[in-house]
Amino acid sequence: MRYLxxxxxxxxxxxxxxxxxxxxxxxxxxxxxxxxxxxxxxxxVCEERAVVKKEAExxxxxxxxxxxGGVLANALGHRSSNRGVATAAGAIIGGAVGNEVGxxxxxxxxxxxxxxxxxxxxxxxQSVVDGYQVTYQLNGREYTTKMARDPGPTMQIVIDAPRxx
Numbered sequence: 001m002r003y004l005x006x007x008x009x010x011x012x013x014x015x016x017x018x019x020x021x022x023x024x025x026x027x028x029x030x031x032x033x034x035x036x037x038x039x040x041x042x043x044x045v046c047e048e049r050a051v052v053k054k055e056a057e058x059x060x061x062x063x064x065x066x067x068x069g070g071v072l073a074n075a076l077g078h079r080s081s082n083r084g085v086a087t088a089a090g091a092i093i094g095g096a097v098g099n100e101v102g103x104x105x106x107x108x109x110x111x112x113x114x115x116x117x118x119x120x121x122x123x124x125x126q127s128v129v130d131g132y133q134v135t136y137q138l139n140g141r142e143y144t145t146k147m148a149r150d151p152g153p154t155m156q157i158v159i160d161a162p163r164x165x
Contacts, residue, residue, distance in 0.1 A: 027151055033146065034129060037126055040122070041122050046114055046115070052110055133146055
């Protein structure tokens with residue numbers, strides 16, 4: 001506590017010797033300052049590809065497989081209480097098998113597909129405002145400074161002036 005009492009008078013004396021004054025300066029010029037930035041964008045590449053697929057010439061193998069599968073499942077499940085479910089399952093499985101058989105014996109058909117993927121990045125350069133070079137007049141003199149924004153026609157300047165007692 002004793003140190004605080006000794007330091008306090010010195011701090012008060014230091015604060016009493018200067019004060020801040022705000023004055024308005026006239027802006028004569030504010031020019032934007034530019035910088036170039038890199039923007040990395042993913043590069044998207046699309047290609048047209050020919051894909052060969054076998055297709056059944058008709059729906060006959062699928063229909064025949066479904067009928068045969070349904071009849072077999074119905075015959076096997078004739079004593080079961082879930083006879084309808086077995087028939088439906090047999091028809092679905094038989095249809096799938098018939099479809100595959102039809103594809104294997106079918107003709108080859110060429111399909112065109114567009115395939116897109118990312119292949120590295122593209123670099124784009126862009127010019128952006130990095131601040132403003134401001135020239136202003138104060139007390140008959142000209143000053144220049146860099147600011148984040150355009151201040152407009154006037155700006156406030158802080159001046160540390162000695163305080164008069």
